[in-house]
Amino acid sequence: MTAYRSILLVVLGLAALPLAAPALVGAGIFAGANTLYNLMVFVLIIALAAQGWNLAGGYGGQFSFGHAAFFGTGAYAQAILQTRYGINPWAALVAAVALGALVGAVIGFLAFRARLRGSYFALVTLAFAEVFRILANAAPITGGAAGTLVPLDVRWANLQFASREAFYYLALAFVALVLLLNRLVERSRFGTYLVAVRENEDAARALGVDTLQVKLKAITLSAAITALAGALYTQKFLYVDANIAYGAWISIEALLAPIVGGIGTVFGPLVGALTLIGLGEAAKVAIHALFGSAIPGVDLVVYGVLLILVIAFAPRGVIGLLDRRAR
Amino acid sequence: MLNVEGVTKRFGGLVAVSDVSMTVAKGSISGLIGPNGAGKTTLFTMISGFERPTAGRVLFEGDDVTGRPPEALALLGIARTFQIVQPFAGLTVRENVAVGAYLRHPRREEAFARAEEVASLVGLADLDRPASALTVAGRKRLELARALATDPKLLLLDEVLAGLNPSEIRDIVPVIHAIRDQGVTILMIEHVMQAVMSLCERVHVIANGRTIAAGTPAEVVSDPQVVEAYLGQGAAGRLAGRAVHG
Numbered sequence: 001m002t003a004y005r006s007i008l009l010v011v012l013g014l015a016a017l018p019l020a021a022p023a024l025v026g027a028g029i030f031a032g033a034n035t036l037y038n039l040m041v042f043v044l045i046i047a048l049a050a051q052g053w054n055l056a057g058g059y060g061g062q063f064s065f066g067h068a069a070f071f072g073t074g075a076y077a078q079a080i081l082q083t084r085y086g087i088n089p090w091a092a093l094v095a096a097v098a099l100g101a102l103v104g105a106v107i108g109f110l111a112f113r114a115r116l117r118g119s120y121f122a123l124v125t126l127a128f129a130e131v132f133r134i135l136a137n138a139a140p141i142t143g144g145a146a147g148t149l150v151p152l153d154v155r156w157a158n159l160q161f162a163s164r165e166a167f168y169y170l171a172l173a174f175v176a177l178v179l180l181l182n183r184l185v186e187r188s189r190f191g192t193y194l195v196a197v198r199e200n201e202d203a204a205r206a207l208g209v210d211t212l213q214v215k216l217k218a219i220t221l222s223a224a225i226t227a228l229a230g231a232l233y234t235q236k237f238l239y240v241d242a243n244i245a246y247g248a249w250i251s252i253e254a255l256l257a258p259i260v261g262g263i264g265t266v267f268g269p270l271v272g273a274l275t276l277i278g279l280g281e282a283a284k285v286a287i288h289a290l291f292g293s294a295i296p297g298v299d300l301v302v303y304g305v306l307l308i309l310v311i312a313f314a315p316r317g318v319i320g321l322l323d324r325r326a327r
Numbered sequence: 328m329l330n331v332e333g334v335t336k337r338f339g340g341l342v343a344v345s346d347v348s349m350t351v352a353k354g355s356i357s358g359l360i361g362p363n364g365a366g367k368t369t370l371f372t373m374i375s376g377f378e379r380p381t382a383g384r385v386l387f388e389g390d391d392v393t394g395r396p397p398e399a400l401a402l403l404g405i406a407r408t409f410q411i412v413q414p415f416a417g418l419t420v421r422e423n424v425a426v427g428a429y430l431r432h433p434r435r436e437e438a439f440a441r442a443e444e445v446a447s448l449v450g451l452a453d454l455d456r457p458a459s460a461l462t463v464a465g466r467k468r469l470e471l472a473r474a475l476a477t478d479p480k481l482l483l484l485d486e487v488l489a490g491l492n493p494s495e496i497r498d499i500v501p502v503i504h505a506i507r508d509q510g511v512t513i514l515m516i517e518h519v520m521q522a523v524m525s526l527c528e529r530v531h532v533i534a535n536g537r538t539i540a541a542g543t544p545a546e547v548v549s550d551p552q553v554v555e556a557y558l559g560q561g562a563a564g565r566l567a568g569r570a571v572h573g
C-alpha cells in the first residue's frame with residue numbers, strides 16, 4: 001500500500017490549498033484569491049497534459065513534440081460540441097477524451113507502423129500539431145481565427161461553477177485519478193513492457209513483447225489524458241482558438257514539465273508543472289518590480305535556463321534531487 | 328524440434344550465411360561453432376525472426392515459421408539471448424526477468440514469482456538492484472534468466488560464456504545442464520571449446536557462412552576441415568605431421 005500512500009499525501013496536501021489561500025494572499029504573494037486559483041488551476045491543467053505526455057514519453061521513451069495535437073483536439077471538441085451541437089458539457093468532456101484518444105491512436109498507428117523512432121517520431125508529431133493548428137485557424141467549424149467562445153452560464157450541470165474552489169477541486173480530482181492510473185500502470189505488465197520498449201526494443205521483442213501494440217496503447221492513453229487537459233482548459237477559460245489549442249506552447253509545457261520534474265515518474269509531471277509555472281510567474285513578478293513593466297517571453301527564458309540546468313545537473317529532475325537528499 | 332533448411336542470408340554483396348541446413352533434436356544440447364564472422368549470430372537472427380532469410384526455410388516443431396516476427400516466435404516457444412547483452416537498464420533485476428515471465432503470466436504476482444524461480448535457478452541474487460549495477464557475469468546470467476522466464480521449448484544461447492573467467496564458466500555450465508534437464512532444448516553458439524565438449528551432444532560447424540562439419544564434439548574437432556578453419560590453411564597437415572613425429 002506504500003506505493004499509493006504518497007499519492008494520497010500529495011493530493012491531500014494540494015486539497016488543503018484553500019486553507020493556505022488567505023495567508024498567501026495576505027502575505028502579498030498573490031494579488032488576490034482569484035489570481036491564486038487561476039494560477040493553480042492552470043498548473044493542474046498543465047500537469048494533466050504533462051501526465052499524458054509522460055506516459056508515452058517518460059515511461060515509453062516515445063518523445064513527442066506535438067502533444068498539442070491531443071490537447072487541442074480535446075479543447076476544440078469541448079467547445080464545439082456544446083456551442084454548435086448543444087451537447088451537455090459533462091458529456092462533451094467524455095467525447096473530448098474519446099476523440100483525443102482516437103487522434104492519438106491514428107497518429108501512433110501511422111508513425112509506429114512506419115517504424116519511426118526518436119527524433120523522427122518527434123518531428124512527425126510536431127508536424128501533425130502544426131497542420132491541425134493551420135486547419136483550425138482556417139476552418140469555419142472552429143470559428144477560424146476568431147476562435148470559439150463558450151457562453152457563460154454558471155450551473156453545475158453546465159460544468160461552470162460559482163465558487164472558485166470548485167473548479168480547482170475538479171481539476172485536482174482528475175490529476176489525482178491520473179496519478180493513481182500511473183501507479184497502476186507502473187505496477188502492471190503493460191507498464192513494465194513500456195519501460196522495456198524504451199530501454200531496448202529488440203530485447204523486448206525477443207521476450208515476446210509486441211512492441212507496436214505496447215506503443216499504440218501508450219500513445220492512445222497518453223493522448224486521452226492530454227485531451228482531457230485541453231477540454232478542462234476550454235471549460236475553465238471559456239474560450240479557445242488555434243494558437244491556444246494547437247500552439248507549440250502546450251507541446252513544450254507538456255514535455256518540459258516531466259523532464260524538469262522527473263521523467264518517467266508518477267509525480268514528475270505535477271512537480272515539473274509547479275516548478276515551471278511557479279518560477280515563470282516569479283520571474284514575471286520580479287521583472288515587473290525591477291523595470292516597472294513586463295518583458296514578454298521572460299517565462300520562456302526561465303524554461304530554457306531550467307532545461308539546461310536539469311540536463312546538466314539533474315537528469316532525473318527535481319524528484320531525482322529530492323530522492324538523493326532523502327538518502 | 329528445429330529444422331533449418333537451406334538457409335541463406337545476403338547483406339548487399341556479402342553472403343553471411345550460405346545454404347545452411349541443420350537439425351536440432353528435441354531435448355538435446357547442440358552447439359553451433361565457427362570462427363569469428365562465420366555467420367553464427369546471423370543464423371540465430373533468422374531462426375528467432377529478427378531477419379528474414381534471403382532463401383531457405385525454418386521449421387519449428389514441423390511448422391514453417393520462416394519470417395514470423397520475434398514476438399510471435401517467442402510465444403511459440405523460441406527464446407534467444409544476445410551476444411551483446413541487452414539489460415533493460417531502467418528496471419530492476421527482478422523486473423527484467425519479469426518482462427520474460429509476463430509472456431505466460433499476465434498477473435504481476437505470478438510473473439514475479441516465476442521470475443524469482445528462474446533467477447534462483449541461474450544463480451541471480453539481490454533482485455532489487457537496478458540491472459545496470461550488474462557485473463559482466465551478472466548480466467550474462469540475467470540475459471539467460473530473462474530468456475528462460477518465457478518458458479521456451481527451444482533456447483538459443485549466443486556466447487553466454489564469452490567474457491567470463493574460468494571459475495565463472497565452471498559455475499554456469501551446470502546451470503545449462505539443469506535447464507536442459509527441465510525439458511528445454513538448447514542450441515548454443517560457443518567459442519569456449521572445453522564447455523562445448525562437456526555440454527553438447529552434437530555440434531554444427533560453419534565457416535564463411537557454409538557448413539563445414541557436423542557430428543559429435545569428438546568427431547568435429549578431429550575433422551581436418553574444422554582444424555583448418557580455426558588454425559589456417561595447412562594446419563591440419565602440420566598438426567598431423569607433428570603427431571607422427573612427436
Ligand SMILES: Nc1ncnc2c1ncn2[C@@H]1O[C@H](COP(=O)(O)OP(=O)(O)OP(=O)(O)O)[C@@H](O)[C@H]1O
Pocket residue numbers: 338341342343361362363364365366367368369370410
Ligand atoms: N546487419 C548486417 N548487415 C551487414 N552485414 C552483416 C550484418 N550482420 C552481420 N553481418 C556480417 O555477416 C558476417 C557474419 O556475421 P555474424 O555476426 O553472423 O558472425 P558470427 O559468426 O556471429 O561471429 P562472432 O563469432 O564474431 O560473433 C560478418 O561478416 C558480418 O560483418
Ligand SMILES: [Mg+2]
Pocket residue numbers: 367368369410
Ligand atoms: Mg556472433
